[in-house]
Amino acid sequence: MSTLLSDLGADLPLIAAPMAGGPSTPALVTAAARAGGLGFLAGGYKTAQALAGQIHTTRVEGVSFGVNLFAPNPLPASREAYRRYAREVQAEADRYGLTLPEEPIEDDDHWTDKIDLLTSSPVPWVSFTFGIPDRVVVSALRRAGSTVLQCVTSADEARRAADAGVDALIVQAPAAGGHSATLTPAQPPTPVRLPDLIAGVRGAVSLPLIATGGITTATDVAGALDAGAHAAMVGTVLLRTHESGASAPHKAALVDPAFPTTVVTRAFTGRPARALRNHFTDRYDAIAPAGYPALHHLTGPLRKAATAAIDTRLIHLWAGTGHREAKAESIADTFARLVDQL
Template identity: 65%
Template sequence: MHSSLSGLGVTSPVLAAPMAGGGTTPALVAAAASAGGLGFVAGGYKTAEALAEQISQVRALGISFGVNLFAPNPVPVDPAAYRRYAGALQADADRYGLDLPQAITEDDDHWQAKLDLLLAGPVPLVSFTFGLPDTSVFTRLHRAGTLVAQTVTSADEARLAADAGADLLLVQAAAAGGHSGTLTPDRVPPAVPLPRVLGEVGAAVSLPLVGAGGLATPEAVAEALSAGATAVAVGTVLLRSDESGASKPHREALADPARRETVVTRAFTGRPARGLRNAFTDDHSGEAPAGYPALHHLTSALRKAAVQAGDAERVNLWAGTGYRHATAEPAADILTRLSHRL
C-alpha cells in the first residue's frame, strides 16, 4: 500500500469507486471503510448543498473518505444535431407523456460551488474525473491538507495530471461501467485491457496508481496489482449490494441472464459510457451526437420516468464488463472477498 493511501488509514487495496447518479450512498462509503478500504462520496449531478449533506453524514462516522467531482470538460452539442436527436427520442418520451426540452442546457455541474465547499471544509481526498482542473485547483486543495487524485485513461493523460500536481492517479480502463473518464470525450477510448494501461501509465509517471475498470473477481484484482497498481477501485460489482443506491430496474437487469453484453454508448448523455445493452442503446446509439452535458439533460426526465415505471429498456443501466459478478449481499463482504487472494 502506498504511503499516500496508508496515511488515510487504508489497509485493504480494494476501494469503492464513486458512482454518481445514485449508486454510491453514504452507507456504501461507510462499508468500504469497514472493509479496510475507502469510498468516495459521489459529487456528480448534485448541488453543493446536497453534497455538503452527504459529506457531513460520512464525516460524522469518523472514517477516512474521498469526494469525487466532475471537472468541467464540456463537449458543446451542435444545435441542429440536438434538435434532430430530441425528435428521434420523442417516441420514447411519449410513452410517459413527456415533452423533451427544446432548449439546450450546457452547465458545469455547480463546479465552483463544490470546489468552494471542499476548500472551506477540507476532506481527506478529492478525485476529479471528466476534466483536468487548472493547476491552481490542485495547489489550493494541497494547501487545505487534501490529497488529490485524477482519473486518467492513458499515459498521455497521466503526464498531464502529474504536471498539474496530482498525488495519485485513478487509471480507468475501457472495461469500466458508466462514463469514461477520458479527457477527450469527443472520441471513444480504445478498448485497452487494464493491465496494459497500468503498464503504460507506470512507465510514463512515477505517481501511485489505482486501477479501475472491469474488476469483479479476486483474480482480476490480483492481476491489476501485479501490473503496477497500488490499489484498485471497484464499482459495478457493488451495484447490487445492500448499501447501493441503484434503482430496482438497474439491480434486476444486472442479475438478468437474458442481458448478455455491455455496450459503450453516447445515447444517454452525449459522452461515452458503458452500460448493459437495451432497447434504448439499440435504437439510439448510432444516431446520438456528441454533446455533454446537453444530452444528459435532454434524456434525464425520460430516464427518471422509466425507472419509476420499472422500464429497464429506457434506463441507463451502467455496468462494467464484470457485471455478472455483482451480488446481492453486504458491500463489505464483497470488498473483503475481492482482496482475499492478496
C-alpha cells in the same frame, strides 16, 4: 499496500468507486471504510448543498473518505444536431407524457460552488474525472489538506495530470461501467487491457496509481496490483450490495439473462459510457450526437420516469464487463471475496 491508503487507516488495497446518480450513498462509503478499504462520495449531478449534506452524513461516522467531482470539459452539441436527436427521443418520452428540453442545456455541474465547499470544508481525498482542473484549483485543495487524484485513460492524459500537480492517478480501463473518464469524449476509448494500461502509465509518470475498470474478481485485483497499482477501485461489483443506492431495476438487470452484454454508448448522455445493451442503446446510439452535458439533460427526465416505471428498455443500466459478478451481499462480504488471493 502503499502509504497512499494506509495513512487513512485502510487495511485493504480496495476503494469503492464514486458512482454518480445514486449508487454511492454515504452508507456505501462508510461500509467500504469499515470493511478495511476506502470509499468515494460521487459529487456529480448534485448541488454543492446536497453534496455538503452527504459529506456531513459520512463525516459523523468517523471514517476516512473521498469526494469525486466532474471537472468541466464540455462537449458542446450543435443546436441542429441536438434538436434532431431530441425529436427522435421525444417519441419515447411521449409514452410518459414528458416534454423534453427543446434547446441544449449546457452547465458546469455547480463547479465553483463545489470547489469552494471542498476548500472551506476539506475531505481527505478529492478526485476529478472528465477534465483536469487547473493548477490553481489543485494547489488550493492541497493547501486545504486534501490529497488530489485525477482519473485518466492513457499515458498522455497521465502526463497532463502530473503537470497539473496532482498527487496520484486513477487509471481507468475501457471495461469500466458508466462514463469513460477520457479527456477526449468525442472519440471512443481505445480497447486496452487494464494491466497493459497500468504498465503504459507507469512508464510515463512516477505518481502512485490506482487501477479501475473491469475489476470484479480476486484475480482481477491481484492482477492490477501485480501490474504496479497501489490499489484497486471497484464499482460495478458493488452495485447490488445492500449498501448500494442503485435502483431496484438496475440491480435486477445486472444478473437478468435478458441483458447478457454491455456496450459503450453515448445515447444517454452524449459522452461514451458502458451500459447493459437494451432497447435504448440499440435504437439511439447510432444517431446520438456527441454532446455533454446537453444530452444528459435531454434524456434525464425520460430515464427517471423509466426507472420509476421499471421500464428497463429505456434506463441507463451502467455496468462494466464483469457485471455478472455483482452479488446481493454486504460490502464487507464483497471486499472479502476480492482480496481472497492477496
